[in-house]
Amino acid sequence: MEILMSILIGFLFMAAIYLILSRSLLRIIIGTGLLSHGTHLLLLTMGGLSGKAAPVLAEGITDYVDPLPQALILTAIVISFGVTAFSLVLAYRTYKELGTDNMDLMKGTEDND
């Protein structure tokens, strides 16, 4: 199961990096979204995928999953949600002000100000 998850995480990272390296701003933001999805899955996998029951203490439950990675993922999801929302708004504003979403045209060199 861990192997399968690792492959999935690697695939997500690969797609994320491909998208981040592209020119269009929107693709880049989608790429960062995928990157954080991969990160969250990785956190889950790092806690180990053993354990049968939910981490709620009740009678007769001894084999439960590690609750900590889930708490971490929850925090990380909220943060990445906020950051993605902010960068989408920023991308829209940038597009309106600069009239382009092409990163090649945003280099900030002397002939490209």
Place this chain on the structure above:
Amino acid sequence: MINLLLFPVLIPFLFAAILLFFPKKVKAQRITVMIGLLLALASAIVLLIKVKTDGVQTVTLGSWAPPFGITMVSDMISVLLVLSSLLIAIFVVWYSYTSIGEDREKAFYYPAIMFMLTGVNGAFTTGDIFNMFVFFEVLLMSSYVLIVLGGEKVQLRESIKYILVNIVSSSLFVITVGYLYSVVGTLNMADISIKLEEIGQSGIVTVIAVLFLIVFGIKGAIFPLFFWLPGSYSAPPVPVLALFGALLTKVGVYAIMRTYSLFFTTDVGFTHELLMVISIITIVAGCIGALAYFDVKQIIIYNIVIAVGVILFGASIMNDSGMLGSIFYLIHDILIKGALFLLIGIVIKITGTSDLRKMGGLMRRYPVLGWSYLVAAFGLAGIPPLSGFVGKLLVIQGGFEEGHIWQSVFILASSLIVLLSAIRIFIYAFWGAEKVVHTISPKTYRHLLAPAVTLVALTVLYGVGSEYLVPFMSDAATVLLDPSVYTDAVFRGVK
């Protein structure tokens, strides 16, 4: 159990929340933000005295026993950094009154500063590695707001890149924390330190150490990860630049110092050697940048990179004088970079350009500005008895003690280049024929000059009075060099 150490984190947070309610009332904003900062500063001073007399202070949130609950730890280095970040914020806010413009003040400028301070102070204070990530995000989120506030074209262009770099590095941070958790099964920094000591030297720990260096290196602008810094930092207006330049990279540097002294002490031969090599290359890269530009902002920005190299070199030596010097230099650099950015802000305001070749002859009409810039430049280069001297002397002394002769010589040589780059600004901007096109009213000039000159005076005091600071600094170095002081303090109530 004492909650005192939470006040420097909570007071800015509370005041930021209050400030959100009346963004259009500029006067009220200005007064409220200053009250908040002074209260936070007072609490930090009380905390400093408390830490000095009673040792490391800890509080575990919700009273969960330490490895399980989130621990906040205030040792000497963290309280010193908290204190100096609040000081810088006070001067920047004071300077902002005349410099930033009402449009930005009405657009949540002060709340963003207060939220950023929450993040910065929290990152300095936390004793939990995941909580550090959260505080990093708090300060980054507010820095996104500050860097883009105003919405000029260049700001929008550069902030996109700044945000992208930080999103990627934050993802790396979470990944690294995940790896570390899978190895040690804990997130409490004191507990990680103990567990890693038990594990001993192993390949995976070294990999994690290098990953942490990459993560914090992106924030702290070490070679080759500083590529984003010059572009992004030159975009926002000067007060924001001063705040970023003085504080944000230092958070990354602090995190490297903390993790490399508390966690990764088992394979010093590799990890700290790597850190040392990188810090030397960082200095060289910074020197090249500082000499290459005619833009005053860029020159000082590249000086940040040089300072990061010097601080990390001191930390990588891992002996008494090296660590002591590194802490001295860290605090010095926070103060002096703040002062320099505020001063060149005035120069830019007067001349209306940041290009050195278009400036000249300011000395005749603005002598106070010229002389205080000269003092700050000498302080930056480390001419005794000014503030940079003691730190650099101790760092180099530490280097010689451990036999790192070449590296120490590099740092000595870099001081000359720092001096040259800073004096170049002095020569171009203050000497020569007058080329001033803009003139600012004497009142604005006085209002801008007051905080900058006070801050320069403070750095002079820091240098001259370093004798009195030694007890504080050596306390800080002791905690960094001996992790057991830190871990004992955290687990005091438990074992």
